[in-house]
Amino acid sequence: MRGASFEAGRELVRRRPWLTAGIAALSLGAAGLGVSFAVHAQPDDDAFQLRAEIPASGPPFASALYQSLGVRLVPGNQVALLDNGAVFDALVEEIGKARSSVHVLLYIWEKGAASDRVTAALVERAKAGVACRILVDDFGSPDFAKTVQPPLVQAGCEVRVFRPLPGKDKLARNHRKIVVLDGKVAITGGFGIRDNWLGDGVHAEGWRDANVRFAGPAVLRAQQAIAESWQEAGGALLPPEALPELPAAGPASAAFVSSTASPNVTRSERLTQMMIAAARKRLWIANAYFIPSQAILDLLASKAASGVDVRILAPGMKSDSKTSFGAQQGEYGALMKRGVRVWEYQPSMMHAKTMVVDDELSLIGSINLDPLSLNKLEEGALVVDDRALAAALALGFGRDCEHAKELSSR
Secondary structure, three states, rough: EEEEEEEOHHHHHHHHHHHHOOOOOEEOOOOOEEEEEEEEEOOOOOOOOOOOOOOOHHHHHHHHHHHHHHHOOOOEEEEEEEEHHHHHHHHHHHHHOOOEEEEEOOOOOOOOOHHHHHHHHHHHHHHHOOOOEEEEEEOOOOOOOHHHHHHHHHHHHHEEEEEOOOOOOOOOEEEEEEEEEOEEEEEEOOOEOOOHOOOOOOOOOEEEEEEEEEOOOOHHHHHHHHHHHHHHHEEEEEEHHOOOOOOOOOEEEEEEEEEEOOOOOOHHHHHHHHHHHHHEEEEEEOOOOOOOHHHHHHHHHHHHHHOOEEEEEEEEEOOOOOOHHHHHHHHHHHHHHOEEEEEEEOOOOOOEEEEEEEEOEEEEEEOOHHHHHHHHHHEEEEEOHHHHHHHHHHHHHHHHHHOEOOOOOO
């Protein structure tokens, strides 16, 4: 049995105690600082194990991605990193420039300074006639309707809730974080609209996270991911002009991959295994909840044993889930014996979900390496084949390790 963490679970359990019924196990931290749901990973004899040889990058990798996930790695994208609180500067700026539509899909949205900034920008655009459609998950944002929604609705925003609780499957939540402006520009990553994400990730307890702004053909898939969730929540089809054919905007090849729950194998699991399998020289992973499937653990160990520089950056003692933090300790030993290097981030919660593969491939999005993300949750991530972005992510990874403690295999 493995643990898996939900952000904001502490508040949810306190306000909606009936959610504990029917859940196999729920563990609260001693000080009430986090919540972790214990769920079974897939049995080893039924679990998906990638066996195909995955090319490192370029057209061969693009072909493998399409065969495995049905998503094209398309050229012509502009991609820029948005670390930590910079995501709110970008959100406010891009919302302010929107002329036809703003579509927001988030897991966490809570009242506070960050929310006030984004809400004010949306209210201004909605009053100007821009179609603002907002979808939040009922698990992750339990107080949204009371504390955030009223001024948005009053201004003319259409607001919907994903899978209102109580529901059939309380753990099948929408964990995606996507904002699309005019169908042309998108922002995704690990962020939520909550004051934890303000700051620089090093000082004043501000969470460390990574996000991207991207423009170009890859935006269409991000918009489609919002559209399918919007429909499930009772929303109408998006107008055709919200899904335009997009010209080239930059040098990067990119693909937005969405994932949904599956009784067998999700795209989150397939994509994670693909990225690991593609590594030939370097595989640097930063992840908020490192409790992966056995297949992923085996791939990591195999890559390290073959000489690939495999590094894991996970939360330290300031993890928002003490149970998840404890569970990840049990995964390190065998990996370090095979050559994997492991760091735990010290200043604040490490909430990023990124991968750097060799010198070209990167992954950034909402996928945690835990049983919930890999099996139950609606997720999304951007795959990028671009040397400049890989270099920028690698530089950030190195800086983060300066604020982290490397663990010893002894």
